[in-house]
Amino acid sequence: QVQLVESGGGLVQAGGSLRLSCAASGRTSSTYAMGWFRQAPGKEREFVAAISGGGATTYYADSVKGRFIISRDNAKNAVYLQMNSLKSEDTAVYYCASRRYTWPGRAEYDYYYWGRGTQVTVSE
Numbered sequence: 001q002v003q004l005v006e007s008g009g010g011l012v013q014a015g016g017s018l019r020l021s022c023a024a025s026g027r028t029s030s031t032y033a034m035g036w037f038r039q040a041p042g043k044e045r046e047f048v049a050a051i052s053g054g055g056a057t058t059y060y061a062d063s064v065k066g067r068f069i070i071s072r073d074n075a076k077n078a079v080y081l082q083m084n085s086l087k088s089e090d091t092a093v094y095y096c097a098s099r100r101y102t103w104p105g106r107a108e109y110d111y112y113y114w115g116r117g118t119q120v121t122v123s124e
Contacts, residue, residue: 009118022096
């Protein structure tokens with residue numbers, strides 16, 4: 001079993017930045033790909049970014065490309081999401097997820113373990 005705990009969410013003004021963290025524990029592995037997803041009120045959960053087990057490969061949703069950066073520190077069993085130039089449409093609950101494979105995926109069904117999420121609210 002793998003436990004994932006997100007942190008770093010909060011309220012920020014449009015144009016600002018936040019850095020989300022996800023701490024993994026339990027039977028985790030540095031070879032597992034990790035991803036971030038988000039769910040806005042009244043909408044389905046959507047893919048945001050993903051990173052391969054070694055960190056060499058990253059994927060981003062078009063809506064965040066150029067503004068968000070995903071990274072990982074395998075020594076700390078952690079993955080991060082640096083969010084810059086935030087917009088009101090980025091307001092959502094952000095979830096960390098882990099695969100049991102090295103290669104990252106973009107779909108929810110690619111991921112086996114999920115955190116409980118952290119709220120990000122961007123005000124105009």
